Amino acid sequence: MTYSPRTFPGYGSFAEARRVASLLRKETVGGILLVIAAAIAIVWANTPFAESYFALRDIEIGYEPWHLRLSLGAWAADGLLAIFFFLVGLELKREFVAGDLRKFSTAIVPIAAACGGVAVPALFYALIVRGDAELSHGWAIPTATDIAFAVAVLAIIGSHLPSALRIFLLTLAVVDDLLAISIIAVFYTDHIEIVPLVAAFSVIAVYGFLAQCYREFFGLKPLAAWLILLPIGGIAWALMHASGIHATIAGVLLGFTIPVLHRASAQEKVREKSGLAEEFEHRFRPLSAGFAVPVFAFFAAGVSLGGADGIREAALHPVTLAIVAGLVLGKPLGIVLTTWLVTTLGRIRLDPALRWVDMAGVGLLAGIGFTVSLLVAELSFAPGAAAHDYAKAAILAASVIAAVLAAIVLGIRNRQYWRIGERDSVDDDGDGVPDIYQQEERRDEWFKPGPGARRRE
Template identity: 80%
Template sequence: MNQTLSPSFPRYGSFREARRIAAILRKETVGGILLVIAAVIAIVWANTPLADGYFALRDLEVGYEPWHLRLSLGAWAADGLLAIFFFLVGLELKREFVAGDLRRFSTAIVPIAAACGGVAVPALIYAAIVWQQPELRHGWAIPTATDIAFAVAVLAIIGSHLPSALRIFLLTLAVVDDLIAISIIAIFYTDRIEILPLVGAFAVIAVYGIVAQRFRSFFGDRPFAAWLILLPIGVVAWALMHASGIHATIAGVLLGFTIPVLHRRVDRAAGVDGPGLAEEFEHRFRPLSAGFAVPVFAFFAAGVSLGGWDGIGAALLSPVTLAIVAGLVLGKPLGIVTTTWLVTKLGRIRLDPALRWIDMVGVGLLAGIGFTVSLLVAELSFESGSPAHDHAKAAILSASIIAAVLAAIVLGIRNHQYGRIRARDRVDADADGIPDVYQQQERPDGWFKPQPGERQKPS
């Protein structure tokens, strides 16, 4: 007797969403390559006879002192430029909750659980290794982050045909991971809170949200109005958040979360639908973030003087180095794969028959590339110039490279199978322009009808 198949994992979602994510990942690929180049330049420069020039540039202070905004260029990159990156994180979070995999429990549970496991296990491994040295415990969150730009750059370099469903899962996991990282920074890495600036920041963010929600009504189809009106309001919110003592990048997330995601009707009389404000902002800000903001931050954050062979040896044997490398390279894939396996077993969710759990290990290793946010947390964890600070940065780079190499090996071995899956996913039997894999129908009970040509199996 035939039985319906249990829900499958990972989900494909809609064809439109798959194309949107593919476009995002193409932009992040370029950004990831620029990020790596910027980091390499910084490390090489910081370990040459010209190192003093690098550190003088990084520590050069500019800004208006009465507003407490006289900061070093390195601080401007961490607090200012990364706010653009986190603004896009807020946009992506909003989209996922409104129209993506996170809008329904059935599709949200696996990536959310995987992200939580990918944060908890590295943190526990780090804490276990450095527990005997209390001064190092504050860095427990360093190995919990995922750098999606670096990860997709690795995919581009190795030429992986990673299936669309796995790419969507990786991006969704990274978005949830970013949300957790943002929460950790706001809760655990805030030393002081100034109430008045904080209240002012929230008030300005509320105004920003009201204007953004009614943007089309106020200004119609005038994109330049966003730069003239919303951008100054956003800058004020960022400055007030910075003055409050909470890391200023949190303002970027909150501002991004206020932007309307759904498409808006531009010209009702003509019946023409145009992109919503979220789509416009993503189109305008993602190249700025991936091509400039994040690489510049990496340039100023990654430069660390290793002090010759003796310094490299000391860094390699440092407990903070061992803790970060173990957390990112071992803890990330272990936490992601184990949690995903448990949730799918308990939820009676089957892995796509064309995939194997080794594919999830490869995704877990990609998630172990924790470069950008890990560097930010390292900046917040240890005093600049201290051995722990420098060792943490060296460890983040080393761990990210190791995770990237291992992911390249695992996914490279499976690349032939991914090619077959890609060919399967391109089949469009009814020639309607949408591959059949995106048109499978979900029953009200959450189970799926099998695809044409797929043999039914017992659940």
């Protein structure tokens, strides 16, 4: 039998699998720091010292003539998250150039799954808050996926989730982020200042030109390119902020301009296989995961619930029910149903070692919509409004519920994942690359699910 490319999820190349594994390890640390920062904020905001927390969050710094006198909370949401979204742009560019999204055959399933994972939660939310014009503005809150929080859950429960499913989860989350960014840009922009917007795009174009031609300007010195491009990126961010479009959009656009691959000329002795993207990811990933996102979570997650009565009122509020239903039920339902529909219509087989319950577990992980959901909540409701605080509390509650349910589902399947890992690590030719990434034989000829699982000779 020959290997059928119509099997899902795909494994891709071994180099891509190693890159994704390394990236997710970094995101795991960031996810744990994010959870710790959010927990500190929640506890602090519900103690007798709550006023000091809100006073810290509301301290304003910055240059007023440039419209940059912002509170620390606003700097975290508009400024620090731009670093996070810059990395989102880099990852999107990499996926489109060298990852699963570069081919229609491998892109269709995660793209469709991400679309389903956005549309169904939004529909759940809209149905629950229907008739309330103020609450309906938050329809996009349950559409996001927090990959850092999700992989932190995998680390905590010690899941052996197969590499193919991890790659699918990351790809789905990246597309999900693209959709969330598009929603923020289109639906959460109240007004646009044309002159700053045109200037912002002009600066981004200059940034992109220098990034694409960095070897001509800086030689083979990525550090020099980084030091020159950083202030230009800062100017683009400030102009985007002044235009009225959320400043984090600048981060994504700047990330899109960074070259992922580089083809050396025949005359060059040094052949550089990767572009600036790898250098920038190496420098910015720790800053994003270890500082930017946790600080944003610290300032965004602090909600004063007002004791038992306040918690009861928040739990029964329509915005709470809508967000929890959207993330905990809508996300996995949208992802699983859309994936099933696309694979059925496309005659794509699920890997014989997996079951649809595994996709449900991945869908529940995607229901952890922490970081971007908090950002959308900030944009949806005015600070001080009851819906503003209830939405944040609901995001926290829904993320915890989705994490617990995902841990249960994936924990039950962990022994099966361990067997799949054993299968995927076989390297008979001893070349350092598992045979699963090289051979043409069907994987279901290698593996038979169940207690008698073994490799067939």
